[in-house]
Amino acid sequence: MNDILKLDIAGLKAKLEKKEVSSVEVTKACLQQIEATKDLHAYITVTADEAIAAARAYDGGKTSGALAGIPIAVKDNILTAAIRTTCASKMLSDFVPPYDAHVVEKLKRAGAVIVGKTNMDEFAMGSASANSYFGAVKNPVDVAHVPGGSSGGSAAAVAADTCFAALGSDTGGSIRQPASFCGVVGYKPTYSLVSRYGLVAFASSLDQIGPVTKTVADAGLLFDVIAGHDGRDSTSFAGQYPVMQNLDGSLKGKRIGVAKQFFTDDLHPEIRAAIEAQLRAAERAGATLVDVSIDSFSAALACYYILSSAEAATNLARYDGVKYGFRAKAGDYTDYIDLYVKTRTQGFGDEVKRRIMIGNYVLSSGYYDAYYLKALKVRTLIKRDFDAALSLCDALVCPTAPTTAPKAGQNSSPAEVYLSDAYTVPVNIAGLPGISVNCGRDKTGLPIGLQLIGKAYDDRALLGLAAGFEALGGAK
Ligand code: GLN
DSSP, X not given: OOGGGGSOHHHHHHHHHTTSSOHHHHHHHHHHHHHHTGGGOOEEEEOHHHHHHHHHHHHTTOOOSTXXXXXXXXXXXXXXXXXXXXXXXXXXXXXXXXXXXXXXXXXXXXXXEEEEEEOOSGGGOOSXXXXXXXXXXXXXXXXXXXXXXXXXXXXXXXXXXXXXXXXXXXXXXTTHHHHHHHTSEEEEOOXXXXXXXXXXXXXXXXXXXXXXXXXXXXXXXXXXXXXXXOTTSTTOOOSOOOOOSXXXXXXXXXXXXXXXXXXOTTSOHHHHHHHHHHHHHHHHTTOEEEEEOOTTGGGHHHHHHHHHXXXXXXXXXXXXXXXXXXXXXXXXXXXXXXXXXXXXXXXXOHHHXXXXXXXXXXXSTTTIIIIIIHHHHHHHHHHHHHHHHHTTSSEEEEESSSSSOOBTTOOOOHHHHHHTTTXXXXXXXXXXXEEXXXXXXXXXXXXXXXXXXXXXXXXXXXXXXXXXXXXXXXXX
């Protein structure tokens, strides 16, 4: 592998600017590395020709911007004009969008070289990137293990040095948990700071696009490119946006909140030890630990699976075989109802069907009050608990996931799989920013992620603290 691929964005930018390397050379090295690691299934579509053309444009002085000439990958639920966008589903396996997502427009305007579309769990539903019509993604750290999900392709692509950063989407942890499993950085911004225009909707009140990178500084750099008001997303924030340049990486005088509820019985002892060691290191670096309480923490998982499934059932109603996407074979159906049924039966995978069924169940008359409405109320309680806790500190620290990456092919029940989201879903429910940074490895060598949760809209402070934790190095 070409050593240049080991650099972070900042390092590569310096070399490109000094013309020590050309963007075409770097892009070719990325494409070779994608080919060399294709058994990871990190990509669904590799956009080699478009990437080389964008790299040439940079080398010819035709593009400039914060990401000019830098190879970046994009999760395959983010629309790319004229490049198929599948959501890892049979339903959209041939879908070619007529327009770019807001974030893709922004990447292009910043001069980025898009090398491909990354693999994922179908419609972003899953925690292992195994629910993909295009084959399960493998973890580059140890291919016998899953890379996490649903942005497992993005995390694997970055960890395998096939690109310098990737975009993911995070509805309940899908950026942070795979980043933690693959040993890279995953950042979910405050809800509303990155436009969802052109992100295929899973659960609209929770979905947020964000970066997967090698360093916290790179996550900030990518955020600065993709964030900003967009009138095409009705929830897009219209106020002052944080700017992530020159982050304050000092932990001195910072108050770190730790909730006793974070240390559950499901938390693996090695992860508990790694987080605790890192908290002690933060104290030595001048931070103060503050005891806080999130009483509603244990209710978050149920709340999330009710709300996200309800929204998913509604959002996925549009895949009916009529306007776009997969359609059951002519002659296989008798009337239009039969067309819908056969199209959806054949076009969706098991997990997606499960979510649609859960969602329609909790929204149906008789169960709406008992589940959906109650979950909305619990959501308010969770938000209040987080706001109260965050009023006592600068950020909360907890594990990103209760375990390191599980072995691939384990026959876990859906409920067991859902448990792996316990630490990430509350952050989406409360609309807060969260970031996962590496904090060492377990005794088998698998990465452990530490999650920081910040105050809404104060993403700059959060990334500063994350840079401070990153600088502590792994807890060994
Ligand atoms: N694992 C969670 C789920 O399956 C989160 C998914 C996501 O954030 N997109 O719903």
